[in-house]
Amino acid sequence: MALKITVIGTGYLGATHAAAMAELGFEVLGLDVVPEKIDMLRRGEVPMYEPGLEELLGRHVEGAEGSSGRLRFTMDWAEAGAFGDVHFVCVNTPQKHGEYACDMSYVDAAFGALAPHLKAGDLVVGKSTVPVGSAERLAAMLPEGAELAWNPEFLREGFAVKDTLHPDRIVVGVGSERAEQLLREVYAKPLGEGTPFVVTDYPTAELVKTAANSFLATKISFINAMAEVCEAAGGDVAKLAEAIGYDDRIGHKFLRAGIGFGGGCLPKDIRAFMARAGELGADQALTFLREIDSINMRRRGQMVEMAREALGGGAFLGKRVAVLGAAFKPDSDDVRDSPALNVAGQIHLQGGQVTVYDPKGMANARRLFPTLGYAESALDAVRGADVVLHLTEWREFRELDPSALGEVAAARVVLDGRNALDAALWRKAGWTYRAMGRPGA
Structure with a gap:
């Protein structure tokens, strides 16, 4: 008898996972507690921008x-419990307000609501990013006859569909051979393509x-620290x-220096990791992550100062600043902890007239920063600008015609916060091009 799958939580991770499981041939039931989200998904619409989803x-x-x-x-927990054999929990684990630690309230609520409806033999699979030690605690919430596995997600925003259907590895923390075999059945197609399958315990x-994520954050902040040294030397x-x-x-x-990382994963994950290590008495092992976080946040302020220098070193008051980019990365509309919007917001608070354009992140940016100016195109954003800041490396921005932009800008000065533009092309069009960590660039 074919397995039936439920996916609890239909945000970025859950919606992608549910659609991918259906693509792999399973009958799938997605559950969420937000009516508007469920209504959109039933219409075949997704509540976020993700290519191909x-x-x-x-x-x-x-x-x-x-x-x-x-x-x-x-939205019916009883229906989900009766339907599924394997239940994937994909709810959010944001950073606690005012703390480094992870907010587990959504995960706890999901397990608490699902548990009374589980059947003997059901497998609950956690995919949310949680502090180590959570799985053991959550397993105790399940009724006798149901068991838990942990299967972390490694999705990259902008590549989530590919990463789900053709992952570079599948990691499962299991407590029994049966749980392992069920997950091998779920992932039979990618395993048949040669995807490595790593079986571990819960904590691992x-x-x-x-x-x-800590390793990737370290690599990004390392090259940004080198950029600071290059600036000085x-x-x-x-x-x-x-x-x-x-x-x-x-x-x-991950060796392109710039204004650093943001989004809903890397920043909050390394902070939650530090917090959990402290609870375990292993805080000294991760003290380096505090510096990684510090380097990353410092880059934003350094871009603001680069913009100030480009405008003559004085106040931003009365100066027009074009910001190309709002999403924290290209191929996404996610503006959570976006370095681009952080820089735009800082300049705006210091009196600059900031106009932002992003191919997909405009609606989310407006909700988060309603007092910034927004344009419907890169050309309109640059119109009348005294300086242009390239802060999210969308392909659209790399393919811009600098000559056409130069015709509408008040001054041909561009600061490349992502080291992604063709410096020679922009200079040929009469622009002063400056990039982080490249004083002579």
Whole structure:
């Protein structure tokens, strides 16, 4: 008998996972407690921008023309419990307000609501990023006959569909051979493509995601620290990164200096990791992450100062500043802890007239920063600007015509906060081009 799958929580992670499970051939029921979200998903619409997700959803959501009908959505916990054999918990674990620690209230609520409706033999699979030790506590909430596994997610925003259907690894923390076999059945197709399957205990599975994000954050902040040294010494961080990246122990990925990382994962995950290590008495092991976080946040202020210098070193009052980018990364509309919006907000608070444009993040940016100015195109954002800040590395921005932008800008000065634009092309069009960590660039 084919397994049936429920997905608890239909945000970024859950909606993607539900659609992908249907694509893999399973009957899937998604559950959420937010009516508006469920209504959107039932119409085949997704509540966020993620390339390929809406198309994937449309191929399987019940009622859509030409759909397989394998994917439905509900708000009924009893229905979810009766339907599913394997229940994936994909709810959010944000940072606690005013603390570094992780807010587990959504996870706890999901387990508490699901547990009374579970059947003997059901497998609950945690995918949320949680502090190590959570799985053991949550397993105790399940009724006798149901068991828990932990299967961390490694989705990259902008590549979530690919990362779910064709993951670079699958990690499962299990307490029995049966749980392992059920998850091998769920992931049979990617495993058949050769995806590595790593079987661990609960604590190791919980640690994998935070360890991976901490390593990536460290690599990003390392090259940004090198950019600070290059600024002081007159070096070129782009050439430095190129040179060290040829060492295959280091590699070229995540070595582009800029204004740092943001989003809903890396910043809160490394802070929660530090907080949990402190609770476990291992805080000294992760003190380096405090500096990683500090370097990352410092980059935003340094970009503000670069903009001030580009405008003559005085006040921002009365100066027009164009900001290209609002999302924390390209191919996403996610503006949570966005370095681009943080920089825009700082300049605005200091009196600058800031106009922002982003291909997908405008609506979310307006909700978060309603007092900033917004334009409907890059050209309109740059119109009349005294300085242009490139802060999210969208392909659209890399493909802009600097000559056309120069015709509408008040001054041809561009600050590349992502080291992603073609400096020679912009200079040829008469722009003064400046990038972080590249004084001579």
